[in-house]
Amino acid sequence: MDAIANKSLVVVENVSKRFGVTQALDDVSASFLAGEVHALMGENGAGKSTLGKVIAGLHRQDRGTVFVDGHELRPGSIDDAYARGVRIVHQELAQCPNLTVAENLCLHDMPTNRFGLIDRRSMNERASELVHQLEPGIDVTRPLGALSPGWRQICQIAAALEDRGENGGCGPRVIVFDEPTSSLSIAEVNRLLEIVRSLAERGLTVLYVSHRMGEIFACCDRVTVLRDGRFVATSRVADIDEPTLVEQMIGRRVAATTAKGLSRQSGTSHLAPSEPSDGAKRASGLRVESMASPGKLASVSFEVAPGEVVGIGGLVGAGRSELLDAVFGLDGASSGIVEIEGKAIPSHSPSAAIRAGVGYVPEDRKQQGLFFQLGIDENIVAPVMSMLASTGGIRRRSDESRLVDERIRSFQVKAASPASLPGSLSGGNQQKLLLARWMGKRTRVLLLDEPTRGIDVGTKSEIYKIVRDAADKGVAVLLVSSEMPELLHLSDRILVMCDGRISGELRGEQMTQANILRLATMESAAATAADC
Amino acid sequence: MLVIAIMAIALTFFGGTKMVPRMDPATNTVMRDPESGQPVRVEVNRFLDSQNLIQVANNASYIAVMAVGMTAIIALAGIDLSIGSIYALAALIGAFALRELERTTGLMVALPVGLLVCMGVGALAGFVNGAMIVGLRVHPFIITLGTMAIYRGVVFVLSRGQTVSGFPESIQRGFFKLSVGGVQPVPSLLMVVTMVGGWFVMSRTVIGRRVYAIGGNEVAARYAGIPVGRVKILVYTIAGMLVGLAACMYAGYFGAATSDAGAGYELRVIAAAVIGGASLAGGRGSALGAALGAIVIELINNGMIILQVDQSYNQIVMGAAIVVAVLVDQAKRRPGRNH
CATH class of the missing domain: 3.40.50.300 (P-loop containing nucleotide triphosphate hydrolases)
Structure with a gap:
């Protein structure tokens, strides 16, 4: 200068x-x-x-x-x-x-x-x-x-x-x-x-x-x-x-400790998953081994125990959504093993993943989540309609509507009627609708990508409760969030991603914003510095 | 349901305006007279006369049957331009098969042969379309534009431009052109069966709802675990099969198949589906609407004849009807359900 x-x-x-x-x-x-x-x-x-x-x-x-x-x-x-x-x-x-x-x-x-x-x-x-x-x-x-x-x-x-x-x-x-x-x-x-x-x-x-x-x-x-x-x-x-x-x-450093306090508070009610040592004996909820996809993911392996919420931190472009897509079988180019409660999913396809008990709430509810020309009821039953149907693929409408009514009630989706279109719902209710889609007994693993994006504070806490309740029922939850407080609050354990790989894992006391950010920026910073 | 209501209004409107002039000129009764073979009665000459209605329905039935399949394709956000060619191909190969049979072969043999061959050929052609669209990831417009020419070319090669006829008597007089009480109801009945079947599949089965889901938001459909590729191939195959059915109805009714059969039908069928409320953007459309759309098109045809308007105006009115139908549909569209 x-x-x-x-x-x-x-x-x-x-x-x-x-x-x-x-x-x-x-x-x-x-x-x-x-x-x-x-x-x-x-x-x-x-x-x-x-x-x-x-x-x-x-x-x-x-x-x-x-x-x-x-x-x-x-x-x-x-x-x-x-x-x-x-x-x-x-x-x-x-x-x-x-x-x-x-x-x-x-x-x-x-x-x-x-x-x-x-x-x-x-x-x-x-x-x-x-x-x-x-x-x-x-x-x-x-x-x-x-x-x-x-x-x-x-x-x-x-x-x-x-x-x-x-x-x-x-x-x-x-x-x-x-x-x-x-x-x-x-x-x-x-x-x-x-x-x-x-x-x-x-x-x-x-x-x-x-x-x-x-x-x-x-x-x-x-x-x-x-x-x-x-x-x-x-x-x-x-x-x-x-x-x-x-x-x-x-x-401030103070902010970091508050968030940690929160996460520990919620963690105490889930003692089971905080003992990962016996994960080897018990079948884990979700086990991913050497998940790779050209240009997106480089050999990612991890486990999520039943009842555990594992957060994935990282910056935009680190490969977090890509990882969830790959686990769900949406990435045709991916390779790797996905096991649900000890059983490998036989093929890389969303329908195989759903049959094995995986549910996925994607990042963009408008583009990837909802069918705006179909009613709320069909939006909820879409992934399971074929499982509810009788032979020949004829719908069992009474079973469908029973399921829809129960989900709408228990997740408090505020809708005029089950047949009304999702476009008439607020953003928060649309998000609850997407969550409700996967909240059946069948779901053993829940993949959540930015589950509270663009949602008001009240609905946010409802969604946090839904996620925790699901975990309490033994569902293994994998959560991607760019909101640090949310990640720290909900997760029992945090994996941080950077450039398509897991750059570190944080537990308990280590789970701070500073650590997440350090792991998330580490690789690119190191690479640039090395090259200069 | 909204679409159907609009169609009903449209039908009443078109029917009503054409009824009045038809009743007036005595020439019409004179024209009708030799056909029915009955002595002239006073009350015959109304538009809502059973003869005329069945005739309209029969004429519409070929387009209507195909439009039911086309609606499913359009609801899937796809398109099939090759169906006129599939129609000719299925009719031709069906005709070859029927020609091989003895002229005296009974209906119980001739009909299954005709239906099976025609629908099989149609299904195969549709499957090829669907498999290429999904497998090669090329827009359906392009694929079916190509197969439209290819299938038609195959028809010309196989038929050498000749008309194929000489079927068993039973399939024409004994079924497709069977006369009951002075009318020939079979094509119309098949149309009704297809329409109801189409409605049932589209609204009451998993595959039908998946069609709307994919057409409405294909990305979300993938995220909901719907096997998008398989559904698409299946829909093109079923639509091809329905084209085969229409082809069999046509060959069976007229007792012959020509190499230029179905030329330009793709546009009439798409028009029927669109008039019936299908959205080219995908996600909307109904089998009932499609069949009614085909009937509306035929009514316009019929009405023009009754009104003794120069046939040359036919296309102009038809084109305007398509645009108006879509505009009315758009204006009336509220958040509603697909049925």
Whole structure:
């Protein structure tokens, strides 16, 4: 950081943003200097991405202001942010893989000749000029989709660097990177970090949204930590160490002990599973051996005892949902053994898993869970309808409705009638509906993926009770959750995943947010550091 | 049920408007007279006359039977463009088999042979469609666009463009064209049986409900442990079998199979299913609606003849009816059940 570094280029004042029930940003203020790489860190859902998007005008904040070089940006206006020199590079940004690199870069303003036809030559020249300052190897006449993820990312950065003078705006001054390395290989990450540094040296402000420790220490000047949508601290990277940063991300030490107390409290009522030594003698509820899937999972093995709730911690992309999919037989490419109460599931298919007693509540209840054109009743009986049916597959409607009535009652799904459509239910009741689907005597193993996402607090505690009750009845529960307090509260034991493998197991006293986060970020941090 | 209600209203509407003019011109009675062979009676000339109704139903029955299968495919969020070709193929091979029999072969032999061969060919062709759609993971539109041409090509190769006839008397006069009290009820009865059977399977059996589940949300269906691929193949196979049944009805009724039979039927059948409330996005559709949709199409045909409108307008009215039916259905759609 040199002379220009003293000037705050971007100032964020009292910004708040709410999505439904989630307060993504809560009165956040921060400032970012010209010529620095400034990391925005936090856990999943801490609000770091949201802040980046608010600054770039992709999200419109509910309250608060963003200033760039003293000018107040119009909230939620990408154009205004762009005119002031704010650019964003993120994964979901619209790119057309079927068009060439040059076409992608010039999409907003294709150069034409005097007949109104596209002037390919000048288009390619303009694109090469942009791209080659970052990566001379890229051929701009190739389809974007044919490039490696790293090069595609570089093309995005090149697009962000373009100076579209015609709008009366200025050239790029602030670039927001939103988790830029999540799909890159280690070599590509290092190249990207070099580019990021070079941008800062040109005097640009780089906002670097990431949860990867290694990258932060490798290339950032300062770091701002957010937690639960609130500003925690801004520090110079040179002045801070990893444990302190982790502590900032997860909150006070006090918070960690409270959560542990909670989990132990709930753990005491389940003494049986806390003696894993006799698991060898008794048949375990769920045993997974060498579960692997190309590009997703690398030989994962673990056991869950009947009545035990095992949590799976880890960051987004660590392979947690992929593991549940594989256990349920949904991943056609997976290999490995899944045993339910000592008996191996004969084939990798969901129907075989269900027959063996596995139930699965997937992460996205709208896309993966519910049938919105069928009634609540059929949504509940869907997986067991064939088992209830008489020979020839003719439905036993009285048995079905008895089961549905009982489930709706015992799980308090608030519905007008069993025939009403799931779309008429609140999010919490939809989630209870999905849980109710699997709460039969047949279910011996329950796979839960983010069971309380986007649900109000009251329903949350109901769902916690449902999960605990199921465990008390001897069901082995495998729980994926990105919400630390939930994971700590419900789990008897926690497995932490990172890059498709289990990076550690935590029991009793060890179960703290700090430990989970350390195990969850360990691998990527180590890998990046080793490669630098 | 909502769909059926709409269809009933549509039927009354179409029927009503066409009834009045039919009663007026005396020419119609004169036309009818030689056919029935009865002396002219005063009250014959209504639209709701049994002769005319059965004729409409018979004409609709081929499309209706196929539309029941098509509805299941559409409810599955699939499509089958090849059914016109399957229809011709099944009829042709059925005709080959029937031609081999003695002209005097009894019904008890001729009918099972005809049905078995036609439905078997249809089921096989449908199975091939389904297996390719599932196995190759190609969109059903593409697969069946291909098999539409392939099956039709096979028909031309096998028949060399000739009409195949010379069946046992029993299958035509003795069954499909059997005359009872001056009307020929068999095709219509088969339509009713298929319709009721289709309704039962779609609403009262596991496989039927799985069709709606997959069509509504295929990802969720996988997560609920529904064997998606198997259900799809089965549905295409059953739909093909129903096409085979329609083909047998056609060959049996007319006593012949031509190589261009069923050309363009895919669109009429899809139209019937859609008029009957099936949603091309999947998850919705009913067997009753499909059959009623086929009847509506035939009523439009019939009505145009009765009204003595130039046949050229037929297609325009039909096309408009499809669009209107879908618009009305969309407007009236509330959270309701598939039945």
